Amino acid sequence: MVREHLTDSRRRELHRILAEAMEAATAPQDTRKMAAEIARHADLGDHAELAHRQALLASEEARARQAYAEALAWLDLAASSAQQGAETDTVNRLTAEIVEVAAGVVATPAAATSPGLSKQSLPVGR
Numbered sequence: 001m002v003r004e005h006l007t008d009s010r011r012r013e014l015h016r017i018l019a020e021a022m023e024a025a026t027a028p029q030d031t032r033k034m035a036a037e038i039a040r041h042a043d044l045g046d047h048a049e050l051a052h053r054q055a056l057l058a059s060e061e062a063r064a065r066q067a068y069a070e071a072l073a074w075l076d077l078a079a080s081s082a083q084q085g086a087e088t089d090t091v092n093r094l095t096a097e098i099v100e101v102a103a104g105v106v107a108t109p110a111a112a113t114s115p116g117l118s119k120q121s122l123p124v125g126r
Contacts, residue, residue, distance in 0.1 A: 016045025023050065032061040036074065043077055052081035059094065068102035 006014070019041035026034045035057035042051035059074035072095065079091045 012045050014045070015041045015043075016047045019045055019047055019050055019054075023054070032057050032064075035061060039074065039077060043081065048081040048083075052078050052083075052087060055081065056090070056094070059098075063098060063101075066105065068098055068105070071098050 035054045039054035055078035059071045062071035
């Protein structure tokens, strides 16, 4: 297999090239749909700025599908690629928003009115 014969630096370079080519070739209406794949290649290619930007879009797309765990995973990638300051603040704000929304989804009306149960006591992701 070709991949086995690539050096680490060459593999990173190919991922970076793939990420950049995919971003350039993606039609505007498909940007969010392709963001996850682009973010993955950008991350593997050590292209932090592109990985950050595309991970934010992938998180947005996952959140729109109410896939909150996936959205948080993409925000983890965005955080690991973020510059200190505004980029980190954005990731932190979006993470807090998703956790809050996900907690609201988990807390059903019946559970919220049951004695001894609150939104804080309900496990997220179940």
